[in-house]
Amino acid sequence: MNITLRVWRQKNSDAEGRMVTYKVEDVETDMSFLEMLDVLNEKLTTAGEDPVAFDHDCREGICGACGVVIDGVAHGPETTTTCQLHMRSFKDGDTITVEPWRAKAFPVLKDLVVDRGSFDRIIQAGGYISAPTGTAPDAHANPIPKADADRAFDAATCIGCGACVAACPNASGMLFTAAKVTHLGMLPQGQPERAARVVKMVNQHDEEDFGGCTNIGECAAVCPKGIPLDTISQLNKDLLGALASGNLD
Amino acid sequence: MALKSLMAVTGVILVLFLLAHMYGNLMVFGGQQAFDEYSHHLRELGEPMLPHSGALWIIRVVLLASVLGHAYSAVALWSRAKKARGHRYAVTKSAQGASARYATQTMRWGGVVIVLFVVFHILHLTTNDIAPGGASTSPYERLVNGFQPEFWYVTLFYVLSVLAVGLHLRHGIWSALATLGANKAKRERPLHAASTLIAVVLTVGFLLGPLSVTFGLVE
Numbered sequence: 371m372n373i374t375l376r377v378w379r380q381k382n383s384d385a386e387g388r389m390v391t392y393k394v395e396d397v398e399t400d401m402s403f404l405e406m407l408d409v410l411n412e413k414l415t416t417a418g419e420d421p422v423a424f425d426h427d428c429r430e431g432i433c434g435a436c437g438v439v440i441d442g443v444a445h446g447p448e449t450t451t452t453c454q455l456h457m458r459s460f461k462d463g464d465t466i467t468v469e470p471w472r473a474k475a476f477p478v479l480k481d482l483v484v485d486r487g488s489f490d491r492i493i494q495a496g497g498y499i500s501a502p503t504g505t506a507p508d509a510h511a512n513p514i515p516k517a518d519a520d521r522a523f524d525a526a527t528c529i530g531c532g533a534c535v536a537a538c539p540n541a542s543g544m545l546f547t548a549a550k551v552t553h554l555g556m557l558p559q560g561q562p563e564r565a566a567r568v569v570k571m572v573n574q575h576d577e578e579d580f581g582g583c584t585n586i587g588e589c590a591a592v593c594p595k596g597i598p599l600d601t602i603s604q605l606n607k608d609l610l611g612a613l614a615s616g617n618l619d
Numbered sequence: 620m621a622l623k624s625l626m627a628v629t630g631v632i633l634v635l636f637l638l639a640h641m642y643g644n645l646m647v648f649g650g651q652q653a654f655d656e657y658s659h660h661l662r663e664l665g666e667p668m669l670p671h672s673g674a675l676w677i678i679r680v681v682l683l684a685s686v687l688g689h690a691y692s693a694v695a696l697w698s699r700a701k702k703a704r705g706h707r708y709a710v711t712k713s714a715q716g717a718s719a720r721y722a723t724q725t726m727r728w729g730g731v732v733i734v735l736f737v738v739f740h741i742l743h744l745t746t747n748d749i750a751p752g753g754a755s756t757s758p759y760e761r762l763v764n765g766f767q768p769e770f771w772y773v774t775l776f777y778v779l780s781v782l783a784v785g786l787h788l789r790h791g792i793w794s795a796l797a798t799l800g801a802n803k804a805k806r807e808r809p810l811h812a813a814s815t816l817i818a819v820v821l822t823v824g825f826l827l828g829p830l831s832v833t834f835g836l837v838e
């Protein structure tokens with residue numbers, strides 16, 4: 371199949387960017403979206419042009435690096451990562467628009483590559499537990515109700531891709547932050563720092579210039595890991611409880 | 620976060636007011652005496668503990684404070700969202716269903732329309748400075764005069780505004796509950812459904828009065 375691509379090109383974080391149109395021929399339906407971009411880049415490199423920079427690593431949907439906005443939807447028409455999106459989701463002759471995540475907290479470094487360091491700083495602010503080192507305790511020493519374990523595990527599948535921010539009309543990072551808060555807050559190991567954690571992480575989130583959540587739900591609709599929207603309600607509940615108790619360490 | 624909580628709490632106060640207000644409006648079907656007495660009672664509420672209209676003024680102050688707090692947080696979140704997006708997308712498409720989208724995408728401009736409506740509405744039916752069909756000391760007569768068929772544009776403005784209120788509440792009630800921590804995965808659909816139900820009841824309840832006047836069912 372033949373595809374027309376409109377891609378955001380931007381030399382570096384200070385440069386003005388613009389949309390550039392390319393034709394990509396002989397695309398196979400079994401190719402992933404990234405492989406289609408590889409085909410374009412080979413062509414550009416052969417012609418002596420600068421290839422389109424895009425982030426990727428695992429190419430199996432677990433690292434969260436490959437986020438781009440495709441035809442206005444984070445990660446494109448299927449609810450998955452870009453590396454797991456296949457060209458069979460498009461038709462011969464389609465024009466596809468590809469843009470980087472747009473958020474002040476995710477500055478564009480080059481073309482489609484953004485800096486997601488703001489997510490790392492949210493984690494650094496509180497997305498951890500403190501545990502004494504030494505021999506690992508027995509696995510059954512600390513029984514955890516099945517429902518809590520499931521909820522923690524579901525939340526823990528967040529890969530930090532940033533699609534939630536890209537899709538949110540407020541450019542809010544609440545789903546990501548809430549996934550981390552819920553993941554640790556459901557487990558006994560997360561209890562000692564629970565109140566302080568949510569306050570610190572939300573503060574850091576706000577300092578990074580993410581927008582405020584208004585419960586629209588675009589985030590959960592595009593999340594490749596199906597992080598549920600109720601994690602945000604859990605975060606709000608923990609936060610209101612922490613602020614009311616005043617017990618923040 | 621403080622903004623969102625302020626928005627949620629003031630929103631809940633306004634919804635409670637709307638429910639009471641709708642109940643009051645439906646008195647119009649009890650005839651002129653019932654409606655005017657209701658209005659009169661509002662002003663006697665709390666007497667003799669409070670001066671005449673005292674309770675009413677307390678309600679008004681709480682409502683005004685809620686509207687201001689609600690609008691303040693809305694504007695602050697709006698400008699934060701603009702800043703947080705930075706560069707706009709060339710193409711945007713929602714990944715959600717159409718009906719959720721209508722409600723969420725009209726929250727901000729819808730809110731502005733509702734504020735303008737409330738100003739007009741108070742000048743019309745409370746102070747009676749705007750008096751289509753003639754001023755009157757009877758709230759019932761003001762209402763009946765204002766929604767006569769020849770003032771179809773007044774009625775139309777009311778209808779559109781009430782629809783805007785309904786749309787606003789469809790997302791607003793759900794959002795307030797989620798912000799206050801009430802959402803759980805299993806509750807998400809019921810909460811949405813409850814929010815839609817309250818929105819529909821209020822919309823229909825508010826529309827009944829003016830439309831009944833326009834179509835001659837109440838005179």
Ligand code: HEM
Pocket residue numbers: 640644658659661679682733737740741744745758762777780781784825826828829
């Ligand atoms: C469309 C149907 C509506 C009708 C027929 C209606 C009718 C009335 C009437 C007759 C009054 C004066 C009551 C009195 O002085 O005793 C009033 C007051 C008021 N209405 Fe409505 N109303 C409607 C919808 C709304 C909506 C949707 C809102 C808010 C979004 C609203 C907000 C108010 C406020 C704030 C006042 C009180 C003003 C004050 O006393 O200071 N109304 N309404």
Ligand code: SF4
Pocket residue numbers: 434527528529530531532533534535545546549589592593594595596597
């Ligand atoms: S919550 Fe979902 S969309 Fe957001 S960063 Fe985690 S995996 Fe990506």
Ligand code: FES
Pocket residue numbers: 425426427428429430431432433434435436451452453454
């Ligand atoms: S490249 Fe790792 S998730 Fe797509």
